[in-house]
Amino acid sequence: xxxxPRAAIDISEFQKLFSVVATPLLLVDLASEKILFLNHSAEExxxxxxxxxxxxxxxxxxxxxxxxxxxxxxxxxxRAQGPSFSGRENDIELRRxxxxxxxxxxxxxxMRHHERDFLVITLEDLSQAKKNEKERRELLxxxxxxxxxxxxxxxxxxxxxxxxxxxxxxxxxxxxxxSLIMAExxxxxxxxxxxxxxxxxxxxxxxxVTKMMxxxxxxxxxxxxxxxxxxxxxxxxxLEEMTLAQSIKLTVEVGDQWVNCDATQIEQIIxxxxxxxxxxxxxxxxxxxIRITSSEKNGMNVLELWNNGDPIPDHVQAKxxxxxxxxKQPGEGTGLGLFMSFNIMKAHSGELNFKSNTSFGTSFYLSxxxxxxxxxxxxxxxxxxxxxxxxxxxxxxxxxKKLSHLDLNCAEAGDADDALKQxxxxxxxxxxxxxxxxxxxxxxxxxxxxxxEKHPELRCVLVLEEAPTIxxxxxxxxxxxxxxxxKPLRTVDLAQLLGSEEVPTDSAVGEN
Numbered sequence: 001x002x003x004x005p006r007a008a009i010d011i012s013e014f015q016k017l018f019s020v021v022a023t024p025l026l027l028v029d030l031a032s033e034k035i036l037f038l039n040h041s042a043e044e045x046x047x048x049x050x051x052x053x054x055x056x057x058x059x060x061x062x063x064x065x066x067x068x069x070x071x072x073x074x075x076x077x078x079r080a081q082g083p084s085f086s087g088r089e090n091d092i093e094l095r096r097x098x099x100x101x102x103x104x105x106x107x108x109x110x111m112r113h114h115e116r117d118f119l120v121i122t123l124e125d126l127s128q129a130k131k132n133e134k135e136r137r138e139l140l141x142x143x144x145x146x147x148x149x150x151x152x153x154x155x156x157x158x159x160x161x162x163x164x165x166x167x168x169x170x171x172x173x174x175x176x177x178x179s180l181i182m183a184e185x186x187x188x189x190x191x192x193x194x195x196x197x198x199x200x201x202x203x204x205x206x207x208x209v210t211k212m213m214x215x216x217x218x219x220x221x222x223x224x225x226x227x228x229x230x231x232x233x234x235x236x237x238x239l240e241e242m243t244l245a246q247s248i249k250l251t252v253e254v255g256d257q258w259v260n261c262d263a264t265q266i267e268q269i270i271x272x273x274x275x276x277x278x279x280x281x282x283x284x285x286x287x288x289x290i291r292i293t294s295s296e297k298n299g300m301n302v303l304e305l306w307n308n309g310d311p312i313p314d315h316v317q318a319k320x321x322x323x324x325x326x327x328k329q330p331g332e333g334t335g336l337g338l339f340m341s342f343n344i345m346k347a348h349s350g351e352l353n354f355k356s357n358t359s360f361g362t363s364f365y366l367s368x369x370x371x372x373x374x375x376x377x378x379x380x381x382x383x384x385x386x387x388x389x390x391x392x393x394x395x396x397x398x399x400x401k402k403l404s405h406l407d408l409n410c411a412e413a414g415d416a417d418d419a420l421k422q423x424x425x426x427x428x429x430x431x432x433x434x435x436x437x438x439x440x441x442x443x444x445x446x447x448x449x450x451x452x453e454k455h456p457e458l459r460c461v462l463v464l465e466e467a468p469t470i471x472x473x474x475x476x477x478x479x480x481x482x483x484x485x486x487k488p489l490r491t492v493d494l495a496q497l498l499g500s501e502e503v504p505t506d507s508a509v510g511e512n
């Protein structure tokens with residue numbers, strides 16, 4: 001015997017009630033899963049409407065295939081839990097009658113009326129919110145890029161003198177070469193004497209320009225295990241010269257710590273903080289200092305950037321990481337530097353915070369999760385290690401890079417005292433020392449002779465600013481210095497040097 005047909009559903013009460021609701025709202029018969037009523041807002045959102053006397057249409061029809069399981073789960077839970085059921089699904093897609101997809105949040109609650117069960121569905125249209133979020137991301141990306149350009153503008157202004165010096169050298173020695181050619185004086189020694197400073201200046205300018213262009217370009221995030229020491233050194237390639245120009249004492253004491261990071265982004269943070277330090281030091285007439293150190297605290301590798309300039313005012317400290325907040329004059333700052341830096345550190349699972357007061361100065365702390373040394377992707381440790389000693393940062397970096405290509409680990413020293421300390425520290429691991437002959441505070445070849453006296457087994461090579469004259473060659477022979485190279489150092493010169501395990505003969509002193 002068949003069951004009697006179910007009585008028609010009277011939803012007139014619901015229609016009166018739901019019609020005045022501004023939020024898109026649907027009434028669904030839980031037994032048949034059909035939509036029995038849509039208010040005006042729901043009709044506009046979905047593109048569907050029901051004629052009088054219509055039996056409705058299936059509720060799942062409003063959704064694309066990938067969300068049908070979600071809708072089925074809502075229906076099953078409503079049937080199982082009864083009137084106590086309420087649920088919510090965020091950021092799903094509704095298919096409009098036209099076929100166009102619309103992002104929504106969906107809320108559902110069960111209601112029982114005259115022994116019939118219904119689902120009351122409310123919809124929240126996310127289209128405008130998604131559009132606004134996309135525009136906000138694009139605006140922030142553009143603002144971020146513009147902020148980087150502002151930083152580059154400031155860096156470029158500060159580096160003008162630094163670039164003008166090698167340009168003047170290029171111009172002067174080019175003119176000298178032109179004079180030799182016009183006079184048909186093709187003396188190889190004289191021409192080489194003019195070419196060497198030109199090559200050196202060009203290499204120096206290339207380092208500056210390459211670094212600045214790297215900051216301008218938008219690059220995809222690329223996290224890898226990097227030496228914190230190396231990241232800081234790369235950031236300082238431009239900034240170190242600016243500190244000298246502004247009579248700022250720069251101290252860098254960063255240990256052998258490794259972090260998982262996007263090196264370009266961290267360099268951007270360091271640049272921003274140091275540039276802000278320049279501003280803080282403007283009112284200090286003497287004793288200006290910037291100190292960059294590292295430590296380990298609470299399981300984190302911490303990089304500290306300290307300056308003894310004007311402290312950050314109390315009313316500014318609470319807003320310092322707020323986007324578009326700046327104390328600079330209009331046109332001089334975007335207010336995005338520290339905001340972006342804060343978020344970059346969050347993306348690195350780290351932190352950016354600070355301490356600032358009159359007695360202490362200002363420190364910014366970049367905290368990174370520690371990387372297991374065993375897992376750190378360090379360059380492979382090779383049998384030999386070299387030390388390059390030169391006051392010029394650009395030259396040290398260049399030689400470091402060339403030696404790395406030759407699979408030789410390289411340490412650096414900027415003066416004689418640092419070199420002697422590193423030699424003692426490295427001990428038997430050190431096999432080769434490249435020494436600038438004209439270090440400030442030392443007499444000609446003094447450092448090399450001092451090292452040879454204390455460590456006769458250590459191989460030391462003298463680096464000259466230019467190819468030695470015959471007289472200079474004789475002076476070096478008298479000092480029993482036979483291993484000599486002249487700037488600019490070519491990779492092939494270093495390769496030949498490393499390929500020979502024996503002390504070269506006197507012929508090594510001369511043209512390289």
